[in-house]
Amino acid sequence: GENVEQHPSTLSVQEGDSAVIKCTYSDSASNYFPWYKQELGKRPQLIIDIRSNVGEKKDQRIAVTLNKTAKHFSLHITETQPEDSAVYFCAASTGGGNKLTFGTGTQLKVEL
């Protein structure tokens, strides 16, 4: 089955700095890679996703890159703000509506 690794497990940045979280996956059949933000006790919130037919996608301060050959994808958050503090999960699946395999999560803390 699919295995998704995520690094780092914790990340502290100063407000206004950039944050990068990286994930690798094992199943070459995976073609959909969403990123979720989860606040304590809440549901995961989709913040951006990318499909295997593109290499990069950007939405305001958030961007995701995908390297299919190396089987890794990354989340980039620029101009971080305190409200970006949360746990971020990457995931992989063989389609947007199929079961998701999640990474282990990254606790992002944006300090003033």
Next chain:
Amino acid sequence: GAVVSQHPSRVICKSGTSVKIECRSLDFQATTMFWYRQFPKQSLMLMATSNEGSKATYEQGVEKDKFLINHASLTLSTLTVTSAHPEDSSFYICSARRLAGVSSYNEQFFGPGTRLTVL
């Protein structure tokens, strides 16, 4: 649109009792729903895939007789934790798949989760 609800949001029960959790897609039909479990400070782990009108598909290591799943309608799936024990205490989250139109992609929407505490 695309709202998924769960009930209850929080439940505390005694060891040995059974607990039922409901997952509803409020504004779309979902032939497939997924049940995830999340222990404190850990990731979401898929427990099973719930298919309307057929048996659920369980992930390796998940006891199907302990975690009973029923997907009796296109908008409702239930997860029953039978004979719950303290180690079953966790955050249970469902998601529902909304089928896409011709020119779009299928999407998955998460419920708000149910916090189960077994004493």
